[in-house]
Amino acid sequence: xxxxxxxxxxxxxxNYTFKVLYAIGIFFVVCGHAQADDFIFWNELIHAAGFxxxxxxxxSGYFYSIKNNDAPLAxxxxxxxxxxIPYLLWNCFYAIVITLLFQFGFKIGNPVNLKNLIIxxxxxxxxxxxxxxxxxxxxxxxxxxxxxxxRAALKKFAxxxxxxxxxxxxxxxxxxxIHFAGDESGISGVRLFITRLMYFLPxxxxxxxxxNYLEKKDTLSxxxxxxxxxxxxxxxxxxxxxxxxxxxxxxFHFDNPILVYIMGTVGIAFWxxxxxxxxxxxxxxxxxxxxxxxxxxxxxxxxxxxxxxxGLFYLALSVIGQAxxxxxxxxxTMVHYIFLPRGRGFPLVFVVFGIVFSLLMQKIVLLVKSxxxxxxxxxxxxxxx
Numbered sequence: 001x002x003x004x005x006x007x008x009x010x011x012x013x014x015n016y017t018f019k020v021l022y023a024i025g026i027f028f029v030v031c032g033h034a035q036a037d038d039f040i041f042w043n044e045l046i047h048a049a050g051f052x053x054x055x056x057x058x059x060s061g062y063f064y065s066i067k068n069n070d071a072p073l074a075x076x077x078x079x080x081x082x083x084x085i086p087y088l089l090w091n092c093f094y095a096i097v098i099t100l101l102f103q104f105g106f107k108i109g110n111p112v113n114l115k116n117l118i119i120x121x122x123x124x125x126x127x128x129x130x131x132x133x134x135x136x137x138x139x140x141x142x143x144x145x146x147x148x149x150x151r152a153a154l155k156k157f158a159x160x161x162x163x164x165x166x167x168x169x170x171x172x173x174x175x176x177x178i179h180f181a182g183d184e185s186g187i188s189g190v191r192l193f194i195t196r197l198m199y200f201l202p203x204x205x206x207x208x209x210x211x212n213y214l215e216k217k218d219t220l221s222x223x224x225x226x227x228x229x230x231x232x233x234x235x236x237x238x239x240x241x242x243x244x245x246x247x248x249x250x251x252f253h254f255d256n257p258i259l260v261y262i263m264g265t266v267g268i269a270f271w272x273x274x275x276x277x278x279x280x281x282x283x284x285x286x287x288x289x290x291x292x293x294x295x296x297x298x299x300x301x302x303x304x305x306x307x308x309x310x311g312l313f314y315l316a317l318s319v320i321g322q323a324x325x326x327x328x329x330x331x332x333t334m335v336h337y338i339f340l341p342r343g344r345g346f347p348l349v350f351v352v353f354g355i356v357f358s359l360l361m362q363k364i365v366l367l368v369k370s371x372x373x374x375x376x377x378x379x380x381x382x383x384x385x
Contacts, residue, residue, distance in 0.1 A: 016283025018059055020275035022292040025059070028052040030302050030354050033133060035338050036347035043243070045233050050244035051267025053136060054203040056295070057143060058268050061207025064147065072152040079144055087137040090300050091121050094128040097304070106332045124192045125249070129335040130307060134300040135249060139196040143204050146197065167209055170201035171261070178257035186250030195251045202261055203268075222273060229270050236263060291355060297362040298355055305357030306338060306350050313339045 028048040030036075068075040095117055098109035109128040110116050116127035125135030150166060158165040177198025181187065187195070210218075237243055240255065244263040247253045254260055282288055291298065310331055317323045330337040340346050 016279040017272070017276045018062065019283050019289055019292040020278050021055070021059060021272060022295055023288050024271055024275060025052055025055045026291060026295040026298050026355075027351070028055075029133060029299065030351050031347075033303060033336070034306065034347040034350040034354060035336075035340070036351050045230065045237075045243060046267050046270055047243040047245045048267075049246055049248075051264045051271075053248045054200070054264040055268050055271065056136065057140065057200045057203040058207040058210070060140060060144065061147070061204035062211045064144075064204075064208050066151075068148050069151045069155055072148045075148045076145055079141055083137055083141045083144075086296070087134060087141075087300075088118065088121065090131055090134065091117065091126050091128065094126065094131045094304070097130060098128045108333065108335050122193075123190060124188050130304040131300050132249075132335065133303060136299060137296070139193075139200055142197055143200045146201065147204055163205075163209060163212065167202070167205040170205045173198045174202040174261060175257040177251075178254050178260050181254055182250060182252040186247065186252045188250075192251055196248065199248065199251070199260075203264065206265065206268075222277065225273055226270070229266055232262075232266050290359060294359055294362055297365075298358040301358040301361045302354030303335065304361075305354035307335070308357060309350055309353045310337060310339050313341075 029052060032048060032052075094109070095112045098106070099112055101108065102111070109130065112128075120127050121135075122138055125138070126132055147166075147170075150169070151162065154165060155162050177195040180191070181195045181199075182192075186192075233243060236259070244255070244260070244267075245253060246260065314323065314326045314328065314331065317326050325341065326339060327337065331339075338347060338350055
């Protein structure tokens with residue numbers, strides 16, 4: 001299977017702790033979009049929206065290799081191939097999807113034009129809505145590029161203090177990004193693009209710092225480790241009334257910039273230790289690794305999976321004469337519509353289906369790619385005769 005562009009490759013021993021962490025992170029994402037987060041217990045204490053986007057960036061920074069400092073251009077080209085091009089190709093696919101759906105009375109997404117096909121996805125996110133969660137890919141791409149080019153530029157001046165210098169610079173940028181982020185209504189366009197990057201950069205460098213300086217010192221017993229984290233979370237809840245919950249997609253609902261990074265780090269630390277504990281038991285599970293290695297396709301395609309499952313429910317209800325229970329108007333106009341016949345517990349069906357559907361989409365892509373490459377190879381052989 002082709003590796004997920006969000007999962008960093010390494011020739012070293014597989015890090016099963018981060019396999020678990022990636023799987024947990026993408027599960028949080030899908031749960032949030034399936035309206036399944038309200039009944040998941042950890043959101044009362046450590047809300048996923050306070051850290052889960054930072055978690056993916058942290059993990060990406062963890063796997064950054066310092067050898068790239070000396071080859072920023074080659075690194076950039078690699079990232080264009082592994083992240084940017086697949087991201088834009090999927091956007092083209094969903095442009096076709098919504099264009100076809102328009103013919104059947106659906107009103108989800110914007111009519112296709114050059115701006116929302118190429119430009120908008122690079123600035124504030126996809127406009128075809130089914131793939132809206134993939135907005136994350138572009139900020140990740142530019143975060144990685146900013147990191148490698150800053151390292152290349154600063155390495156002669158900062159010397160051995162390059163890593164801490166870069167972390168301080170990016171943390172200050174992060175504070176500024178939070179300060180200039182939106183109010184309750186959110187922001188869009190270039191301002192959104194810039195503040196997202198500023199928010200992500202400290203988490204990326206925190207992952208690098210943890211890997212190279214802190215991980216070997218991460219030996220505190222789990223009892224004290226979790227006790228400290230829980231006390232910090234409870235203190236925050238006592239002061240602010242609930243656990244932190246930020247909107248990175250629109251860059252709003254933030255509080256004090258320092259607290260944003262403290263609480264984001266606390267959330268990551270909690271699930272990092274959970275992942276470390278769970279890794280010996282489930283880290284080698286082929287199903288967990290299938291999810292962990294395909295967070296890219298899950299991020300992009302689970303929303304369309306929800307749409308497909310809604311359609312299947314509608315067809316089933318129509319067959320048994322219960323179609324009136326289904327809100328067809330919302331289905332045709334609201335990308336976030338979720339059919340909930342059994343109340344709060346039912347969204348988990350959407351979570352599972354969204355993940356499985358995304359994996360099937362990836363499998364289809366791989367089969368098509370394999371068929372296409374085989375055709376090219378056969379043509380080359382025939383032409384060489």
